[in-house]
Amino acid sequence: MMKILDQIEEASPAISYAGLIERIEILRSTLRWSSRLERADIDKLLRQATSLRDEVMQLSHKERFVQAAVAAEPEERADQSRGARRKALLERSFIFEGTFGDNPRLLESLEIAEKAAPTDLPVLIDGESGTGKELMAKVIHANGSRSDKPFISVNCGAIPENLLESELFGHRKGAFTGASNDRKGKFESAHTGTIFLDEIGELPLAGQVKLLRVLEAHEIQRVGSDETIAVDTRIVAATNRNLRQLSEEGKFREDLFYRLSVIHVTLPPLRERRDEIPLLIAWFGDEAAGTLKRRPVRLTPRLRDFLLNYAYPGNIRELRNVMYRVSCLAGDMADVDHLPVDMRPAAPGSAAAAANAATPGQQPISVANLMSLSDAKRAASDDAEKAFLERGLREVSGTVAELARRIDMNRSHLQMLLKKHGLHSKDFRNRNMPPTSRNGADEGDEEESES
Numbered sequence: 001m002m003k004i005l006d007q008i009e010e011a012s013p014a015i016s017y018a019g020l021i022e023r024i025e026i027l028r029s030t031l032r033w034s035s036r037l038e039r040a041d042i043d044k045l046l047r048q049a050t051s052l053r054d055e056v057m058q059l060s061h062k063e064r065f066v067q068a069a070v071a072a073e074p075e076e077r078a079d080q081s082r083g084a085r086r087k088a089l090l091e092r093s094f095i096f097e098g099t100f101g102d103n104p105r106l107l108e109s110l111e112i113a114e115k116a117a118p119t120d121l122p123v124l125i126d127g128e129s130g131t132g133k134e135l136m137a138k139v140i141h142a143n144g145s146r147s148d149k150p151f152i153s154v155n156c157g158a159i160p161e162n163l164l165e166s167e168l169f170g171h172r173k174g175a176f177t178g179a180s181n182d183r184k185g186k187f188e189s190a191h192t193g194t195i196f197l198d199e200i201g202e203l204p205l206a207g208q209v210k211l212l213r214v215l216e217a218h219e220i221q222r223v224g225s226d227e228t229i230a231v232d233t234r235i236v237a238a239t240n241r242n243l244r245q246l247s248e249e250g251k252f253r254e255d256l257f258y259r260l261s262v263i264h265v266t267l268p269p270l271r272e273r274r275d276e277i278p279l280l281i282a283w284f285g286d287e288a289a290g291t292l293k294r295r296p297v298r299l300t301p302r303l304r305d306f307l308l309n310y311a312y313p314g315n316i317r318e319l320r321n322v323m324y325r326v327s328c329l330a331g332d333m334a335d336v337d338h339l340p341v342d343m344r345p346a347a348p349g350s351a352a353a354a355a356n357a358a359t360p361g362q363q364p365i366s367v368a369n370l371m372s373l374s375d376a377k378r379a380a381s382d383d384a385e386k387a388f389l390e391r392g393l394r395e396v397s398g399t400v401a402e403l404a405r406r407i408d409m410n411r412s413h414l415q416m417l418l419k420k421h422g423l424h425s426k427d428f429r430n431r432n433m434p435p436t437s438r439n440g441a442d443e444g445d446e447e448e449s450e451s
């Protein structure tokens, strides 16, 4: 019995459907044939089931990655080398951890990560806020030999300076007021695994000296203790600041900078990989739909246009948040008024607004990049449909049954169309009141009974 279990645990880490099915079969027969399960056996089975689940998720994730990328990339514009590079990574069982996109600069970062992952070399990741630095750190961890060991994340910018050393290296009881017990720090917790030092540029000089020592000697000292403790921890650091410049200004130790940045990965801001925006819109739209248990939201041409041209100071995080927001607020179709107020274009849809949103000096996006012709047609037809329905509702003062009769349409079909466009007949009931501009939070929730 335990022999079978042990075999499963040693199964090769490379994921394939055949391998998964085999492992599921072993699990099943283990359960079927064992007359008695000890507590330890049950724990082990549960662990295996969880790891199987993770791998199934990963596999399906990979599949979706390929599918969505193919869908978002019309054949005539398909870039052979990109596709080939992405596929090659997939074929080498590279774990993306949800990293999405196929911009050459992103692929390059992923390829560096792939090579760096199996080594213990320190990696420094830099990039603006929201460009995926933490995600990249997880990718490096997941693709290395430490993937089943802890990944410990420390935000050096979020810990008060006087507690930082104790957080990182631990302390001895009585080392300072409040240190009522011995405590181990993040480095010890990350022993045999990876420590992710986020916002490393915020680490005070005293902490930098100690960190240098860990990098050189692979040992730490708890605050208030002379004893050295060996730690085997892979270091991945991230920053949105220019560490080279900080070190020139004397705020960051140059020797530490060089030690940390043996492998240096820079993540480009989203506005410099605009070609990825359509893909990310589709991806996060689907993801949000899944989370919110709804159909993927559709975007009006106006909104799509805006999203394709916007400068994204908050990068991928901002785009992701926007897709979740509009998926939550909109009915079937999202428009610019579902955007957060501070993001909305000055005059929605105007070319000037779109141009303003784009980075100065950047080439305007050509029409070919905006959407396909069929998308444009469908969107225009949607707009026309909505305008028609609005006019109709105004004419009949919001009486859906009457409108259905006048335009000779089945009433439930008409209800469906209204819902699709987020139109509410009661907004048209009183001729003297203009239709309220609704933000859609309460959209699509009404089954109206008209008389």
Ligand SMILES: Nc1ncnc2c1ncn2[C@@H]1O[C@H](COP(=O)(O)OP(=O)(O)OP(=O)(O)O)[C@@H](O)[C@H]1O
Pocket: 098, 099, 100, 101, 127, 128, 129, 130, 131, 132, 133, 134, 135, 136, 240, 316, 317, 320
């Ligand atoms: N290429 C990508 N594909 C899919 N999701 C991404 C990608 N890059 C980033 N994200 C998502 O965007 C969000 C922000 O990423 P992350 O936290 O890694 O950014 P960061 O660079 O660490 O930001 P900050 O500097 O603000 O801490 C996360 O939800 C992450 O999953």
Ligand SMILES: [Mg+2]
Pocket: 133, 134, 198
């Ligand atoms: Mg981060």
